[in-house]
Ligand SMILES: [Ca+2]
C-alpha cells in the first residue's frame with residue numbers, strides 16, 4: 001500500500017506539473033454555454049436525451065426510459081467512438097451530457113467532447129498538490145462533476161472545489177474547502193440542489209471531523225458547513241464522550257447525496273467512526289455510519305437514521321441513497337433505498353427517516369437482524385466478541401456487501417440492480433489505543449482478508465427486491481469481483497462492467513448476459529445513456545483502479561489506462 005501510494009504520488013507529480021486549458025474549435029453545433037437551469041436539473045430523470053446529474057436524476061435511480069437499445073436490438077450494439085483520458089489511476093466517474101456535449105472527469109482532468117463523435121472541445125487539468133496523495137486512503141479518484149448555469153463544478157484530491165466555464169473549460173473560481181494536511185480529501189462529485197453547490201469530503205481513516213459544505217455556485221463563497229459529528233450543544237452530542245472525541249470522530253461524506261425537490265431534503269451518507277476502534281468513543285456517535293436528511297439552503301438536519309450505531313467495523317454508511325415511490329403493503333410510500341456496507345439492505349420512509357425494512361443481501365454474521373421497532377441492528381456473538389477485544393471473522397469484509405459502486409432501480413420491475421461483494425475479514429480491535437496525529441492514519445484495529453475458497457464467488461451481480469433483499473437472479477463472479485456501477489433501461493437491459501474490461505448488457509428479467517464488448521482496461525465506473533439526434537448512446541469510462549480494493553486479483557492480468565467508450569446500434 002505504502003509503496004503504491006508513493007509511486008502514485010510520483011506519477012501524479014509528473015502529470016500535474018502544468019495546469020493548462022486546451023481549447024478545440026467547436027463549429028459543428030451551437031452550444032448555449034448557459035444552463036442547465038434549476039428546473040432542468042429537477043427534471044433530469046424525465047429528459048431522456050441528456051444526463052445532467054450524478055445518478056441520472058436527483059433520485060439517483062440510474063434508470064433511463066430509452067428503448068432503442070433493447071433485448072432484441074442489443075446484438076447490433078457497437079462502439080462508435082473511444083477517447084483516451086491518459087490516466088493510469090483509474091476511472092470511477094460518471095459523465096454528464098448536456099446540449100450535445102459529454103463532460104467527464106478523473107483525478108487529473110475534466111474533458112468536454114462532442115457526445116455523438118468524441119471530438120474534443122476542451123480539456124482542463126485539475127491542479128492539486130501531489131503530496132496530498134498520502135491522505136487518500138484507497139486510491140486517487142474522482143467520481144464526477146456537476147453542471148449548473150453555464151458552469152462545470154469539480155473537486156480536487158487536495159480538497160479544493162472549482163467552477164469551470166462550460167463553454168471553454170477556463171476556471172471561473174476556485175475555493176479551498178479544507179486543509180488536506182489534516183487528512184482531508186475529496187473524491188466525490190459535487191451536486192447543485194435548490195441553487196446551492198454542495199460537496200462532501202473524505203478522510204474517515206485519518207481521524208477527521210466529517211462535514212458537508214454548501215457554496216454559492218456563482219462565486220464559490222461558503223454559505224454553510226454542516227458537521228457530521230455532533231459537537232457540544234448540538235443535537236446528538238450526548239452520543240459522544242465528554243471530551244474532544246467528536247473532533248476526530250470520522251463520519252466523512254465521500255459519496256454524493258440524493259435530493260427530493262418536493263420535500264426539499266438532501267440525503268447524504270456518512271462514513272465509519274474515527275478511530276476504527278470504538279473503544280475510545282463510547283456511545284452511538286451520531287452521525288457516524290448514518291444518513292442525514294437536511295435542507296440544501298441551510299444544511300439544517302431534519303432527520304437522521306444510523307445504519308451502524310457505535311460503528312467499529314469500518315462499515316462506512318456512505319453508499320448511495322436511491323429515492324423512489326414504491327408500494328409497501330398496498331400503500332404507495334416515499335422511500336429511500338440503501339444497500340449498506342454492513343450487509344443490510346434498508347428501505348426508509350424518506351419523509352421521516354422511519355425504517356420500513358432491513359434485510360441482509362449478502363452473508364452477514366456480525367448482526368442477526370435489524371430490530372424494526374428500535375431500528376437498530378442486533379449484534380451476534382461475533383460483534384460482542386469483537387468489541388471485547390477478541391479476534392473474529394467478520395462478514396461482510398470491511399469493504400462491505402456493496403461498496404461505493406452505485407446500484408440502479410427500475411421503477412417498472414421494482415428491482416434494484418447491484419454488484420455485491422461476498423468476503424470476510426479477520427478483525428481485531430487493538431489493545432493499545434491509537435494516538436491521533438493530524439494527517440496520519442487513525443485506526444486502532446488489525447485486519448486481514450479471510451482466506452477465500454477460489455471456487456466460491458467474490459460476489460454477484462443481482463436483481464434484488466428492495467423490501468425483502470431476496471434476489472430475482474444472481475450472476476456469481478468467480479474470476480474477479482466487480483466494482484462497477486449499474487444502469488437500467490426501458491429496453492429491459494442492465495448495463496455494467498467487469499474488472500477484466502468487458503462492458504455487459506444483461507437481461508433484466510433473467511440475468512442472462514445478452515451482449516458484451518471488451519474495452520481497453522477494467523471497468524469500475526458508472527454507465528450512462530442518452531440520445532443525440534434520435535440515436536441512443538451508452539457511454540462508460542474504462543480504466544482499472546481509483547480504489548485499491550477494486551484491483552484485487554487483477555495484478556498482471558488487466559492493464560490500467562483510462563478512456564471513454566461510447567456505443568450505439570450499428571446503422
Ligand atoms: Ca436527463
Ligand SMILES: [Ca+2]
Pocket residue numbers: 204205271272314316
Ligand atoms: Ca472507511
